[in-house]
Amino acid sequence: MLAVRFDGSRLQVADQPLPEPPPGEVRIRVHWAGICSTDLEITKGYFGFEGTLGHEFVGTVDAPATSSWHDKRVVSSINFVDSKDQLFHRFGFEHHPGRSVLGILNRDGAMAEYVNLPEENLFKVPEDVSDRQAVFTEPLAAALQIGQQVDLDRIDQACVVGPGRLGILIAACLQRSNIATTVVGRSERSLHLPRKWGLATRQIDAVSQKFPLVVDATGSPAGLQSAISLTEPRGTLVLKSTFAAQNQVDLTPIVVDEIRLLGSRCGPFDKALKVLDSRDLTVEDLIDGEYKLAEAVEAFQHASQSGVRKILLRMQ
Amino acid sequence: MLAVRFDGSRLQVADQPLPEPPPGEVRIRVHWAGICSTDLEITKGYFGFEGTLGHEFVGTVDAPATSSWHDKRVVSSINFVDSKDQLFHRFGFEHHPGRSVLGILNRDGAMAEYVNLPEENLFKVPEDVSDRQAVFTEPLAAALQIGQQVDLDRIDQACVVGPGRLGILIAACLQRSNIATTVVGRSERSLHLPRKWGLATRQIDAVSQKFPLVVDATGSPAGLQSAISLTEPRGTLVLKSTFAAQNQVDLTPIVVDEIRLLGSRCGPFDKALKVLDSRDLTVEDLIDGEYKLAEAVEAFQHASQSGVRKILLRMQ
Numbered sequence: 263m264l265a266v267r268f269d270g271s272r273l274q275v276a277d278q279p280l281p282e283p284p285p286g287e288v289r290i291r292v293h294w295a296g297i298c299s300t301d302l303e304i305t306k307g308y309f310g311f312e313g314t315l316g317h318e319f320v321g322t323v324d325a326p327a328t329s330s331w332h333d334k335r336v337v338s339s340i341n342f343v344d345s346k347d348q349l350f351h352r353f354g355f356e357h358h359p360g361r362s363v364l365g366i367l368n369r370d371g372a373m374a375e376y377v378n379l380p381e382e383n384l385f386k387v388p389e390d391v392s393d394r395q396a397v398f399t400e401p402l403a404a405a406l407q408i409g410q411q412v413d414l415d416r417i418d419q420a421c422v423v424g425p426g427r428l429g430i431l432i433a434a435c436l437q438r439s440n441i442a443t444t445v446v447g448r449s450e451r452s453l454h455l456p457r458k459w460g461l462a463t464r465q466i467d468a469v470s471q472k473f474p475l476v477v478d479a480t481g482s483p484a485g486l487q488s489a490i491s492l493t494e495p496r497g498t499l500v501l502k503s504t505f506a507a508q509n510q511v512d513l514t515p516i517v518v519d520e521i522r523l524l525g526s527r528c529g530p531f532d533k534a535l536k537v538l539d540s541r542d543l544t545v546e547d548l549i550d551g552e553y554k555l556a557e558a559v560e561a562f563q564h565a566s567q568s569g570v571r572k573i574l575l576r577m578q
Numbered sequence: 579m580l581a582v583r584f585d586g587s588r589l590q591v592a593d594q595p596l597p598e599p600p601p602g603e604v605r606i607r608v609h610w611a612g613i614c615s616t617d618l619e620i621t622k623g624y625f626g627f628e629g630t631l632g633h634e635f636v637g638t639v640d641a642p643a644t645s646s647w648h649d650k651r652v653v654s655s656i657n658f659v660d661s662k663d664q665l666f667h668r669f670g671f672e673h674h675p676g677r678s679v680l681g682i683l684n685r686d687g688a689m690a691e692y693v694n695l696p697e698e699n700l701f702k703v704p705e706d707v708s709d710r711q712a713v714f715t716e717p718l719a720a721a722l723q724i725g726q727q728v729d730l731d732r733i734d735q736a737c738v739v740g741p742g743r744l745g746i747l748i749a750a751c752l753q754r755s756n757i758a759t760t761v762v763g764r765s766e767r768s769l770h771l772p773r774k775w776g777l778a779t780r781q782i783d784a785v786s787q788k789f790p791l792v793v794d795a796t797g798s799p800a801g802l803q804s805a806i807s808l809t810e811p812r813g814t815l816v817l818k819s820t821f822a823a824q825n826q827v828d829l830t831p832i833v834v835d836e837i838r839l840l841g842s843r844c845g846p847f848d849k850a851l852k853v854l855d856s857r858d859l860t861v862e863d864l865i866d867g868e869y870k871l872a873e874a875v876e877a878f879q880h881a882s883q884s885g886v887r888k889i890l891l892r893m894q
Contacts, residue, residue, distance in 0.1 A: 356811075495673030496673060501832055503833070504833045511829070513817065515841075517818070517819070518841070520843055523838070525831075525832035527836055
C-alpha cells in the first residue's frame with residue numbers, strides 16, 4: 263500500500279507492507295486524511311518523528327471480519343496507551359508518559375491506504391455526517407477542548423487570534439457556546455470566512471479592547487505576544503498551537519496582570535461528532551484543496567502556504 | 579527629608595521636601611524598608627520608573643493628628659486607585675488600569691523618612707509583631723496570593739524553584755497549607771535556610787520527579803524552563819517573579835502537557851499579618867544585612883549579589 267512517509271529529512275509517498283492488525287486492533291481503509299499544522303512542523307524535523315504521517319482521518323474498518331466494528335465508518339482518537347497502569351488512571355490516554363500518538367509519536371499515522379488502530383480508540387461516524395465533514399473530527403475536538411478546561415458559562419466575550427484552520431473552528435465553537443467572539447487576523451483577506459460564519463472580525467492593529475478569554479491559534483511568537491496584550495487582567499489565555507522553536511516572548515504582563523495561561527491540546531471526539539451531526543458548522547468551507555495520496559508532497563506544499571486552511575488527501 | 583531616588587539612570591540618596599498629606603491620606607514616619615527584586619530591576623531601568631523607591635515598609639502614622647490612624651504602627655498595600663469607577667469594581671486596586679503602585683508606578687515609594695499614603699490602604703501591625711517582622715508583610719502577602727488563586731486543598735505536593743527572598747516565603751506558606759513542599763536551587767548553599775525551616779530541598783539537577791504544583795521564583799528564563807519541566811501534565815505552574823527582559827523560553831511543553839501557567843503578584847495583607855502574628859515563620863532569618871538610609875546605594879549593591887536574601891534599610 264502507499265503511505266506518506268517522513269524519514270527525518272524528506273517527505274515522500276512510499277510503498278509499505280499492508281499492516282496486519284494485532285489482537286485488540288482493527289485495520290481501517292482510510293478514505294480521507296487532513297493536513298494540520300503539526301504535520302507541517304513534523305516535516306520541518308521539529309518533533310523528531312519518523313514514519314507515516316497523519317492524525318486527522320476518516321475510514322472504514324476493513325479487518326478482521328469478526329470485529330464488531332467491521333464495515334463501520336470510523337474516526338479515532340489519537341493517543342494510545344498499552345498498559346492501563348496507575349499512571350493511566352492518573353493521566354489518561356492524553357498525558358500518559360508512555361503513550362504513542364498517531365502520526366506524531368512512536369506510531370505510524372493515517373496518511374496511508376490502510377492503518378491499524380486499537381478498537382478502544384474508535385468512534386462511529388453518524389450516517390448524516392459526510393466523509394469530508396468527518397475528517398474534521400480531530401481538529402474540532404481540539405477546538406472543543408477549551409470548553410473542557412474553561413467554564414465557558416462565566417465568559418461573555420472572547421477573542422481568537424489567528425483565523426487559520428484551527429482558529430476559525432475554535433471561534434465557531436466559542437460562539438456556539440453563546441460567547442460573543444471576535445476573530446483577529448493580520449490580513450483582511452483572512453477574515454472573510456470568519457465573517458461569513460457570523461463571527462465578529464478585526465485586523466490585529468485595530469483592536470483596542472481587552473477580553474476575559476483569548477485564544478492564541480497563530481503558532482507564532484508575535485501572535486502569542488499579541489494574544490497576551492489582548493487578555494484582560496485575571497483573564498484566561500489559551501495557548502492552542504505548538505511552536506516550532508524557542509520563542510522570544512515577554513511574559514511580564516502574565517505576572518503583572520495575573521493572567522492564566524492554559525495549554526490546550528486534544529479534545530473530546532464524541533462531542534465533536536455531535537457538533538458535526540448538528541449541522542451547526544459548515545466545516546467544508548475550510549477545505550482549500552483536495553489531492554490524491556500520490557500527490558501528497560504537492561499537497562503539503564500547498565498546505566504550508568500562508569492563508570491556506572485545510573488541505574485534504576484522498577486515500578483511495 | 580532624605581529619600582532613595584532613582585532618576586532613570588542613577589540611584590542616590592537625596593534631600594526631598596517633607597510631604598504634606600492631602601485629604602484622605604496620612605503621613606507615615608517610616609521605620610524600615612526592604613529591598614526586593616523589583617527594586618533591583620527598577621534600578622536597571624526596566625520599569626521606566628523615576629522617583630522614590632520602596633514598597634516594603636513599616637512605619638508609624640505621624641500626621642494629621644486628627645486621623646484615627648494617628649500614632650498607629652502600620653503597613654500599607656501598594657496599589658492605589660483614586661476614582662472608584664466601574665473598572666475599580668471589576669478589577670479592584672490590583673488591576674485597575676489607572677492605578678498607581680508604591681515606588682513602582684506613578685507614586686513615590688517608602689524608602690524615605692516619611693511617606694504619604696491613603697488611609698484606605700493601611701493595616702495596623704499587631705503589637706507582638708516586631709518592626710523587622712512587619713517589613714516582610716508585603717512579600718509574605720505576595721507569597722500567600724498563590725492560595726487565593728489555586729485550591730491548595732486539592733494539592734498534596736509542590737515544588738518551588740528558586741530559594742531566594744520570595745521563593746522561601748512561598749515554600750513556607752505552601753508547607754503551612756499541609757503541602758509537602760520541595761525547594762529547588764542551583765547551589766547547595768542556597769538550600770541551607772530552606773532546610774533549617776523544615777522544607778525538603780534538592781539541587782536542580784537532582785530532581786527526577788514532576789509535581790502537580792510548581793512555583794517559579796527565580797526571575798530567570800533558565801529557571802522558568804526548569805520549572806516548566808518539573809510540572810506534571812495538567813499541573814499548575816505559578817509564575818511569581820517579573821522578568822527584566824524578553825525570554826527565550828520553549829513553551830511547547832505548556833501546550834503538550836496542558837499546563838496551567840498562572841501569573842501571580844500582590845496578595846492579602848490581612849492574611850500576611852496573621853501569619854506573622856502566629857509566629858509560625860521566623861522571617862527575620864531572611865535578613866542578610868541592615869543599612870542606614872544614607873547607605874542605601876551600598877545596600878542595593880549588597881542586595882543584588884547572588885544568594886543574598888533580604889536587605890533592610892533603617893529609615894530613622
